[in-house]
């Protein structure tokens with residue numbers, strides 16, 4: 001199994017268009033690498049690729065990764081797109097894939113309903129782009145040689161669908177993780193997760209590689225920095241640090257571990273900072289655009 005990080009950043013990217021936080025200023029100045037929005041590509045044979053979440057940056061992400069370039073007149077190595085939720089950073093890229101070339105979209109029925117409820121996605125011609133509803137906990141062929149299974153992860157409905165009351169730890173079809181297997185190795189991809197539950201731990205216990213939600217370092221970092229008013233919990237994202245954070249909760253895993261979907265406010269973006277050192281000391285890597293991981 002081969003992975004290509006198309007976008008390591010969370011929604012908004014790094015730098016984010018309207019942000020003057022330290023990381024965004026440093027990225028604009030070229031002091032730290034810029035990063036596109038949340039997306040990971042996977043291939044069993046190095047020729048066919050499935051994109052896990054289609055970010056608004058997908059055009060540039062495909063351009064930056066020759067493995068995803070067309071090999072002929074009107075062609076693509078893109079076999080399928082799998083969506084883990086209906087968030088804008090994970091679905092808006094579909095609109096850039098609307099030029100009459102076939103591929104398949106896999107997602108839960110609930111996430112596909114979000115697309116069906118937004119007619120702009122009808123730009124993806126139904127006779128070219130099949131939408132396949134996937135049941136939870138039921139393996140399916142993501143591409144030849146690669147089996148995937150979706151499992152529920154604590155989370156919430158997309159931001160733009162929130163009502164007055166928001167449940168941030170729903171466990172169902174609205175937020176899922178993905179388990180991938182080529183028959184020899186197992187990888188799990190969980191870019192959004194509100195909490196590491198015993199169920200979730202059991203689910204990922206045999207993974208060789210884990211890609212996990214690295215949105216925030218601390219739950220209150222956006223409030224403290226003045227870039228937002230919401231806690232991580234309210235956004236449906238567990239923090240990396242702290243006794244209840246993902247670093248502590250996932251410490252016992254045997255898998256190689258990589259943080260992905262990293263918000264632009266997260267101090268782990270700073271290559272020489274103590275937060276990145278702490279994450280690396282705990283055995284994690286920080287995803288970066290263009291990073292390749294082969295299992």
Ligand code: MLT
Nearest residue numbers: 011087088089159192235
């Ligand atoms: C998230 O990961 O919480 C969402 O991408 C937020 C958003 O839609 O901006």
Ligand code: MN
Nearest residue numbers: 010011087089
């Ligand atoms: Mn997001």
Ligand code: ZN
Nearest residue numbers: 019021024264
């Ligand atoms: Zn910023």
